[in-house]
Amino acid sequence: MNLFEAIKQTSIEAVKQAVTTDPSSVNQVDARGFSPLILATYLGQPEITSYLIDNGAAVNAQDASGNTALMGVCFKGNVELGQLLIEKGADVNLKNGNGASALFFAVNFGQIEMVRLLLDHNADRSVRDASGISVVGLAEKQGNQEIIKLLQ
Numbered sequence: 001m002n003l004f005e006a007i008k009q010t011s012i013e014a015v016k017q018a019v020t021t022d023p024s025s026v027n028q029v030d031a032r033g034f035s036p037l038i039l040a041t042y043l044g045q046p047e048i049t050s051y052l053i054d055n056g057a058a059v060n061a062q063d064a065s066g067n068t069a070l071m072g073v074c075f076k077g078n079v080e081l082g083q084l085l086i087e088k089g090a091d092v093n094l095k096n097g098n099g100a101s102a103l104f105f106a107v108n109f110g111q112i113e114m115v116r117l118l119l120d121h122n123a124d125r126s127v128r129d130a131s132g133i134s135v136v137g138l139a140e141k142q143g144n145q146e147i148i149k150l151l152q
Contacts, residue, residue: 003028003036007048012029015048019055026057033064041081042083049081053088060089066096073113074105080116092123106149107135115150117132 003025006014019026029035037057040048048071053059062068070090073081082102086092094099103123104115119125127133139147 004030006041007036007040007043010043010045015051016075023056026052026055027061035061037061038063038069040143041059041146042072044078044081046081046084046125047083059085060091060094068094071096071105073109074102075109075113075115077109079113079117082114086121088101092118092121099128101127103127104129104138105136111142112146119150
């Protein structure tokens with residue numbers, strides 16, 4: 001069983017076996033450019049996420065669109081995984097191909113606790129995406145007063 005299949009089965013033992021068999025697999029990508037780490041975080045698997053990073057997975061790996069594992073957990077609002085990724089060295093200010101950072105994802109999807117977490121870890125409030133929209137402008141467009149207050 002390859003590493004991607006093991007992650008999809010949510011089996012830490014199968015993940016360990018796959019990594020032991022092929023240690024380089026922790027940084028291989030699938031057809032969409034997803035790394036095993038991005039897949040594990042997308043599926044909400046903190047134990048597997050931690051194991052992958054501890055065994056060499058690049059915490060800031062980007063998929064074909066430039067998205068990172070942290071960006072993915074931000075739109076889903078998984079604060080536990082967000083905290084874990086940040087503790088393991090995730091760059092809160094890395095941008096994807098559209099110029100959006102993790103903070104953009106958290107704001108865009110109304111994930112207030114993720115916004116707090118990112119701001120607590122020095123997320124850049126002044127960043128603008130490729131179209132020139134700021135995170136504050138995005139929050140204002142959505143009328144999310146709580147997030148607007150956090151960003152000010």
